[in-house]
Amino acid sequence: MAEDEVDAVVVGMGPGGEDVAGRLATAGLRVVGVDNRLVGGECPYYACIPTKMMVRGAGALAEAGRVPLLAGTASVQPDWTPVADRIRDEATTGWDDRAAVRRFEDTGGRFVRGTGRLTGPGEVTVTTAEGDRVFRPRRAIVLNPGTDPAVPPIDGLRESPFWTNREAVRARSLPGSVVVLGAGPVGMEFAQVFARFGVETTVVEAAPRVLPGGEPEASESITEVFTAEGITVHTGTSARRVGHHDGRFTVELDSGESPSAEQLLVATGRRTDLAALGVGSLGLDEAANTIDVDERMRAADGVWAIGDVTGHGAYTHTSVYQARIAADDILGDGAETADYRAMPAVAFTDPEVASLGLTEDQARRAGFPVRTAVTGIPSSARGWIHKAGNEGLIKLVADTERDILLGATVVAPLGGEILGAFTVAVHTQVHLAQLRRMIFAYPTFHRAIEAALDQLVE
Ligand SMILES: Cc1cc2nc3c(=O)[nH]c(=O)nc-3n(C[C@H](O)[C@H](O)[C@H](O)COP(=O)(O)OP(=O)(O)OC[C@H]3O[C@@H](n4cnc5c(N)ncnc54)[C@H](O)[C@@H]3O)c2cc1C
Numbered sequence: 258m259a260e261d262e263v264d265a266v267v268v269g270m271g272p273g274g275e276d277v278a279g280r281l282a283t284a285g286l287r288v289v290g291v292d293n294r295l296v297g298g299e300c301p302y303y304a305c306i307p308t309k310m311m312v313r314g315a316g317a318l319a320e321a322g323r324v325p326l327l328a329g330t331a332s333v334q335p336d337w338t339p340v341a342d343r344i345r346d347e348a349t350t351g352w353d354d355r356a357a358v359r360r361f362e363d364t365g366g367r368f369v370r371g372t373g374r375l376t377g378p379g380e381v382t383v384t385t386a387e388g389d390r391v392f393r394p395r396r397a398i399v400l401n402p403g404t405d406p407a408v409p410p411i412d413g414l415r416e417s418p419f420w421t422n423r424e425a426v427r428a429r430s431l432p433g434s435v436v437v438l439g440a441g442p443v444g445m446e447f448a449q450v451f452a453r454f455g456v457e458t459t460v461v462e463a464a465p466r467v468l469p470g471g472e473p474e475a476s477e478s479i480t481e482v483f484t485a486e487g488i489t490v491h492t493g494t495s496a497r498r499v500g501h502h503d504g505r506f507t508v509e510l511d512s513g514e515s516p517s518a519e520q521l522l523v524a525t526g527r528r529t530d531l532a533a534l535g536v537g538s539l540g541l542d543e544a545a546n547t548i549d550v551d552e553r554m555r556a557a558d559g560v561w562a563i564g565d566v567t568g569h570g571a572y573t574h575t576s577v578y579q580a581r582i583a584a585d586d587i588l589g590d591g592a593e594t595a596d597y598r599a600m601p602a603v604a605f606t607d608p609e610v611a612s613l614g615l616t617e618d619q620a621r622r623a624g625f626p627v628r629t630a631v632t633g634i635p636s637s638a639r640g641w642i643h644k645a646g647n648e649g650l651i652k653l654v655a656d657t658e659r660d661i662l663l664g665a666t667v668v669a670p671l672g673g674e675i676l677g678a679f680t681v682a683v684h685t686q687v688h689l690a691q692l693r694r695m696i697f698a699y700p701t702f703h704r705a706i707e708a709a710l711d712q713l714v715e
């Protein structure tokens with residue numbers, strides 16, 4: 258087989274790329290998977306998995322801290338070493354993707370380490386250590402380039418030795434203090450982990466509240482928890498200048514304050530580089546941050562795009578969901594089309610901040626006739642029993658005309674698990690009256706759903 262005689266080329270082997278490439282190869286297509294870093298992408302090596310190992314360690318420390326209120330005394334000495342070891346040895350095998358490459362090759366696919374670029378209609382040029390290789394796949398090009406950390410143009414920042422998630426997950430030890438720039442899910446998860454391991458932690462968020470994309474009640478609830486845990490939270494202010502002298506960062510804020518710390522974590526969102534990917538050769542906008550796709554992930558004739566780059570939710574579950582739809586479409590069995598109404602999102606803070614569907618504000622702006630309900634977790638039976646660490650709430654957004662839920666937010670211990678009930682309800686559009694007739698086990702956290710529904714159903 259000549260080098261360029263392939264059926265499909267997958268550029269970027271993130272969670273979705275790996276999945277689609279494996280599906281196509283298993284179905285008998287000649288598939289080339291291309292990645293310039295590690296097969297598996299951001300999630301297993303720098304994001305979801307290592308950060309959730311951090312969260313697990315931090316959660317164990319927090320639970321131990323609750324012993325005095327509930328069960329006697331506990332003496333705990335935080336130590337980052339077990340977390341760093343788990344990340345290196347169990348999660349990433351020392352940031353080595355040989356097992357993932359083998360897994361893909363076992364499906365019959367061919368892996369090429371290099372940077373892929375669209376160089377004409379139906380053509381991908383891959384720059385490898387040995388030189389350029391050109392592929393003209395007969396059936397499909399799938400783009401799954403993911404994202405890189407966005408670094409805002411703040412005076413002095415780029416010259417400083419700041420961390421993004423990529424450096425933070427490789428840390429063998431923690432600094433004594435840290436300023437976290439950005440209070441999206443990345444900043445919030447890291448901030449609480451650091452603080453629970455004894456790091457003096459300051460969060461700076463430009464928007465008026467943390468997790469600004471979600472419900473204001475959720476932002477308020479998690480801010481109270483952070484503040485009670487000793488984390489300093491600045492909102493509604495941006496960094497204007499970053500200085501780094503004698504091993505310390507000073508972050509000058511618009512508000513006039515200047516938090517200072519041994520480390521600075523930049524968690525201000527993600528960026529793509531579509532010009533570098535060569536999407537202009539398809540007639541697509543190279544200056545855009547996302548690639549528009551239809552409901553079958555088609556971006557152009559013979560080209561599909563999946564994952565963060567599509568802008569439908571930067572989560573691993575989005576990428577893998579889209580991978581299945583794209584693979585089916587490429588193989589010609591594509592009956593399924595994308596439906597993002599019940600796309601879940603979980604920030605793995607403690608309590609977890611989990612949500613799906615529309616927020617109240619989004620629903621009202623979209624013109625739906627809206628009714629909402631909010632119920633507190635501490636006042637539920639389980640929340641009251643749980644006592645220490647019981648903070649949170651459930652907020653529901655209902656469409657009063659169709660009598661269905663449009664969105665739900667759960668801030669609670671294991672809030673992401675509770676959200677599962679709403680994934681079913683929103684995805685299948687269960688009527689509120691029917692939901693209200695369900696039996697919710699006593700005394701579970703998810704039984705608080707009933708109290709919220711009581712406010713929506715007469
Ligand atoms: C700190 C952090 C924590 C997160 N936690 C969670 C979580 O708990 N749950 C969750 O669902 N999501 C989480 N996410 C988001 C999640 O990591 C991403 O949504 C997920 O990785 C899916 O991304 P993707 O498939 O688009 O591609 P990515 O995972 O970004 O992978 C893309 C791959 O393509 C490669 N690539 C890019 N361009 C080229 C090119 N031109 N040629 C060759 N290769 C290329 C990249 O090097 C990379 O390996 C987190 C993100 C961060 C930053």
Ligand SMILES: NC(=O)c1ccc[n+]([C@@H]2O[C@H](COP(=O)([O-])OP(=O)(O)OC[C@H]3O[C@@H](n4cnc5c(N)ncnc54)[C@H](O)[C@@H]3O)[C@@H](O)[C@H]2O)c1
Nearest residue numbers: 409439440441442443444462463464524525526571603604
């Ligand atoms: N548990 C999860 O599923 C999970 C966890 C982490 C990340 N993610 C995904 O990764 C993506 C990236 O997360 P993220 O938190 O980096 O990005 P984000 O865009 O969600 O949040 C970045 C935050 O930084 C703020 N910001 C931007 N510039 C700033 C500045 N100069 N000063 C202060 N604040 C500034 C923004 O207002 C925003 O609140 C998210 O879209 C999310 O979907 C998912």
